[in-house]
Amino acid sequence: MTSPRRRVALLTSSLLLGLALPAAPAFAATTVAKTATTKAPTTTTTPTKTPTKTPTKAPTKAATAAPVPTATTKVIEPTPTLASRLAAVKVAKSLNYYPSNAGWSNMWTKFDATRIDADLAKAQALGATNVRALIFPNTFGYPTPKVEYTDKLSRFVTLAAAHNMTVKFTLFDWWDGYADVAGSTTWASAVIKPYKDDNRVIAVEVKNEFDATDTAGVTWAKKMVPAIRAIAPTMPLTFSVDGGAGATGMARIKTALGATPVDYYDYHFYGNSERALANIRTAQAAVAPAPVVIGEVGLNTLQNTEGEQAAFLARVFEAAKIAGVGSLAPWTLNDFSTGAIPTSQVSTIQAQYYYGLYRTNGTAKPAAAVVRAEWTGTALPADLLDPGFEAAAGQTPWSAYLPELGVAVKTQAIAHAGTWSIAFTNTDKSAAGSPSYRVAPITPVQAGQKWTGSVWARGNAATGTNQIALSWFDANDKWLGGVSSASLPVGTTAWTKLIVTGTAPAGSASMQIHVKSGDNTGTVWFDDVLVSNS
Ligand SMILES: [Ca+2]
Numbered sequence: 001m002t003s004p005r006r007r008v009a010l011l012t013s014s015l016l017l018g019l020a021l022p023a024a025p026a027f028a029a030t031t032v033a034k035t036a037t038t039k040a041p042t043t044t045t046t047p048t049k050t051p052t053k054t055p056t057k058a059p060t061k062a063a064t065a066a067p068v069p070t071a072t073t074k075v076i077e078p079t080p081t082l083a084s085r086l087a088a089v090k091v092a093k094s095l096n097y098y099p100s101n102a103g104w105s106n107m108w109t110k111f112d113a114t115r116i117d118a119d120l121a122k123a124q125a126l127g128a129t130n131v132r133a134l135i136f137p138n139t140f141g142y143p144t145p146k147v148e149y150t151d152k153l154s155r156f157v158t159l160a161a162a163h164n165m166t167v168k169f170t171l172f173d174w175w176d177g178y179a180d181v182a183g184s185t186t187w188a189s190a191v192i193k194p195y196k197d198d199n200r201v202i203a204v205e206v207k208n209e210f211d212a213t214d215t216a217g218v219t220w221a222k223k224m225v226p227a228i229r230a231i232a233p234t235m236p237l238t239f240s241v242d243g244g245a246g247a248t249g250m251a252r253i254k255t256a257l258g259a260t261p262v263d264y265y266d267y268h269f270y271g272n273s274e275r276a277l278a279n280i281r282t283a284q285a286a287v288a289p290a291p292v293v294i295g296e297v298g299l300n301t302l303q304n305t306e307g308e309q310a311a312f313l314a315r316v317f318e319a320a321k322i323a324g325v326g327s328l329a330p331w332t333l334n335d336f337s338t339g340a341i342p343t344s345q346v347s348t349i350q351a352q353y354y355y356g357l358y359r360t361n362g363t364a365k366p367a368a369a370v371v372r373a374e375w376t377g378t379a380l381p382a383d384l385l386d387p388g389f390e391a392a393a394g395q396t397p398w399s400a401y402l403p404e405l406g407v408a409v410k411t412q413a414i415a416h417a418g419t420w421s422i423a424f425t426n427t428d429k430s431a432a433g434s435p436s437y438r439v440a441p442i443t444p445v446q447a448g449q450k451w452t453g454s455v456w457a458r459g460n461a462a463t464g465t466n467q468i469a470l471s472w473f474d475a476n477d478k479w480l481g482g483v484s485s486a487s488l489p490v491g492t493t494a495w496t497k498l499i500v501t502g503t504a505p506a507g508s509a510s511m512q513i514h515v516k517s518g519d520n521t522g523t524v525w526f527d528d529v530l531v532s533n534s
Contacts (some may be wrong), residue, residue, distance in 0.1 A: 092130035094329035103341040105139040124163040128376025143183035170205040178220035196232035209240040212252035240266035247286040264449035266295035273312040274510035276319035277444035278475040294328035302354040310366035311397035317374040319444040406435035416456040416527035434518025445511040466521030475509040
């Protein structure tokens with residue numbers, strides 16, 4: 001994960017390699033190969049966490065010690081083909097995962113099968129059908145992985161299968177020995193060959209968040225893609241791209257790989273969820289006709305509320321559906337406890353500890369219910385956008401706009417429904433506008449949609465302008481225009497419904513709903529916002 005804005009850089013991953021065979025990706029015949037990036041690993045630390053909630057039923061399996069078979073596959077299904085595996089990749093309900101107390105390489109050095117089994121049971125209960133395994137050459141042993149570690153990988157695949165989950169491998173994480181193609185091939189072969197015909201493993205990411213501006217990496221990648229195909233001919237191969245590089249980075253990889261293309265591209269989304277549809281479509285266009293999946297998507301709850309995290313994931317899931325991207329993988333199942341992340345760039349970034357769907361004590365954040373709804377095809381939580389301002393502190397997706405001019409305060413003094421409303425008192429107004437409380441819809445915003453917003457408002461000696469408004473923005477976050485409702489009559493009023501309607505203008509990629517109060521020397525309360533489109 002990585003993404004400029006809110007993100008933090010995460011890194012991770014590695015990939016597997018394969019062996020030889022077809023040189024062309026399943027979707028098309030194209031070209032060239034690309035290279036890879038680098039990163040640095042580190043050390044480790046501590047555990048923690050406790051599982052708490054668990055949704056649904058999920059089988060579990062025992063974990064523990066013993067190694068598991070490695071070179072074999074479960075024979076329930078026919079031998080996989082490149083097409084069958086790629087089909088699985090495109091719809092995988094995939095999850096990023098490390099134990100709460102053992103992130104990155106620590107998952108392997110402190111391998112705890114019992115904990116992993118319990119976590120995978122939680123993932124299965126969310127509806128996950130696939131889990132990503134990031135593999136570290138410097139931890140496993142390079143160029144020849146130690147049996148202890150290949151056994152751990154085998155046990156991980158077996159634990160996942162026991163929860164009806166397949167696995168994607170990410171090879172060469174926290175590694176950058178690009179000059180050593182022979183050693184890389186030896187290592188990749190040792191890691192992936194046992195799974196070349198194993199239906200439990202559906203894809204290999206050669207390198208996480210590959211930077212195709214790195215010429216050494218590109219040179220290496222162009223050799224490794226064919227080498228891995230030779231090892232595992234029916235294994236779909238990919239590189240992922242960090243959120244900052246985005247579509248540009250994906251196009252760069254495609255160009256760099258030329259005649260030895262990968263089978264699909266893996267986009268990491270840590271950008272603005274309100275513009276997710278436009279961003280995903282741009283990424284798809286950059287590598288068409290190759291398929292795109294979103295291998296990481298997340299928002300930390302250190303710099304954002306848990307309610308915003310939940311809404312963020314829902315927006316990206318909904319956008320992906322419309323764009324035809326059938327697989328997106330939340331980053332990550334668990335928050336990380338202090339000391340869980342090996343000493344590295346990542347471990348020094350506090351936000352990296354807060355991307356989980358579950359807190360370190362094992363309890364679910366609101367985002368877990370969103371992911372479960374998306375994966376099980378059930379309705380999203382009705383209170384996802386906190387329309388009645390009833391969410392607990394720190395769990396609303398609403399945020400203050402122009403707070404220096406006035407701030408919405410949650411209050412139980414008056415409510416149109418439920419227990420809470422929000423109130424503005426003594427607000428100002430500037431050339432920038434009026435202070436407001438704002439949120440964005442879950443439904444992806446597109447030009448031509450007709451949107452309606454309503455809110456109940458009530459005043460006490462209210463003055464100025466108090467209303468609900470809609471604002472549209474393009475894919476570059478440029479304001480395109482907006483509409484506002486009539487203002488609540490000044491003075492002291494009973495609950496009054498304010499309604500605004502407007503059509504998203506050409507170029508619209510996102511919309512914000514604002515309940516606002518400007519130049520108000522009295523008080524206005526707002527409650528029960530309703531937003532819909534047609
Ligand atoms: Ca309320």
